[in-house]
Ligand SMILES: NC(=O)C1=CN([C@@H]2O[C@H](COP(=O)(O)OP(=O)(O)OC[C@H]3O[C@@H](n4cnc5c(N)ncnc54)[C@H](O)[C@@H]3O)[C@@H](O)[C@H]2O)C=CC1
């Protein structure tokens with residue numbers, strides 16, 4: 436049987452890793468796919484670096500359109516990133532009837548609705564396992580393994596760079612900028628690392644998972660994003676004293692009122708497995724009504740782990756090439772005409788528990804005033820610690836609340852900040868039990 440010809444666009448961290456895995460495991464891969472899979476052509480801006488990665492036998496070009504328009508390329512692998520040229524290339528590949536494998540979560544979260552519609556019309560596959568949680572086969576698990584379930588919620592540590600930064604800061608006391616530079620050197624970070632540390636990348640991945648889990652279109656524009664750049668070391672420390680770890684979490688939940696779609700630093704009880712996921716590792720907790728909570732763990736970024744997912748998609752697509760398009764697994768798990776446009780809840784309507792840190796004058800009666808304002812807003816307190824007076828005569832009060840709608844917490848914070856004895860903005864972090 437004729438080999439499957441791969442056209443690789445972008446030979447950087449993930450593209451280079453993909454070339455390595457395709458070559459190193461060629462025998463295993465073709466035994467699984469049922470035919471030889473060969474790297475036929477590659478495109479990269481820097482031809483010298485790309486040549487080192489792909490070897491002498493592969494045709495190398497600097498114009499990726501030469502790949503999507505080449506009649507002998509069967510599967511186009513997009514590993515350039517971003518949503519400008521990558522979008523044009525993917526749409527052109529689809530228009531030319533080629534199957535696509537991509538690791539590009541930004542492209543899918545922002546333009547997936549259009550891309551999957553075009554792919555559907557042309558009867559081609561767009562596979563994207565590497566786009567969410569790197570090497571962890573989470574797309575496969577959500578789309579196929581849990582297809583009997585009504586998925587209730589998903590919570591994930593889905594940005595390796597942020598988790599690496601939080602871990603290094605906590606364990607070694609390293610500085611934020613220094614650890615971010617290390618994450619960039621190791622190839623974990625996005626081309627623009629603000630996407631990692633401000634929560635955008637996790638938001639892209641969460642958007643894709645919510646779409647597959649609940650059968651909704653991509654809704655990235657409604658995803659709430661808060662990253663780790665403003666997180667302070669003392670809050671991580673106080674959280675630990677109270678038995679919690681702080682993680683950048685992507686959380687999506689199907690409620691009667693709509694779908695929560697939010698990314699933010701989150702306190703998680705330290706006894707949970709997911710609270711102990713460190714470094715560049717990712718983990719996704721998915722709760723199905725039949726199976727209960729399930730946990731998926733593995734490397735969320737880096738050349739070879741991400742290539743593992745890219746190559747698995749290439750194998751999947753190869754196996755299904757001859758299948759009637761109607762009998763393939765739908766791109767977004769649900770049949771395309773069964774997607775529902777559910778409402779995404781604004782943050783005001785989200786229900787969570789909260790960590791509040793209040794810097795107040797160390798005077799009698801201040802704590803009573805604060806707890807009074809919380810009570811006025813129907814917020815009950817789970818724990819309080821007061822840190823001793825600091826040199827300027829102020830003290831820090833750290834409170835954990837029970838679950839309450841966010842609008843009420845915002846109202847209470849505004850009232851607390853209006854007190855004469857409160858001098859600085861209240862620090863507010865969300866807290867999730869994640870116990871099913
Ligand atoms: N690095 C990681 O651990 C992971 C990355 N991803 C995604 O994989 C994709 C690629 O990421 P990386 O490999 O890290 O990026 P990278 O920056 O290392 O590689 C991108 C490559 O594309 C090339 N390129 C840029 N514009 C081009 C153009 N117009 N024509 C041809 N080549 C061009 C660059 O020269 C570079 O070699 C992105 O969508 C990223 O979000 C997904 C999961 C993990």
Ligand SMILES: N[C@@H](CC=O)C(=O)O
Pocket residue numbers: 566568569593594595596597623624625631636735736737
């Ligand atoms: N920049 C991303 C790469 C993988 O998706 C991350 O750090 O997780």
Ligand code: NA
Pocket residue numbers: 564565566567568569570571572573574744
């Ligand atoms: Na994955």
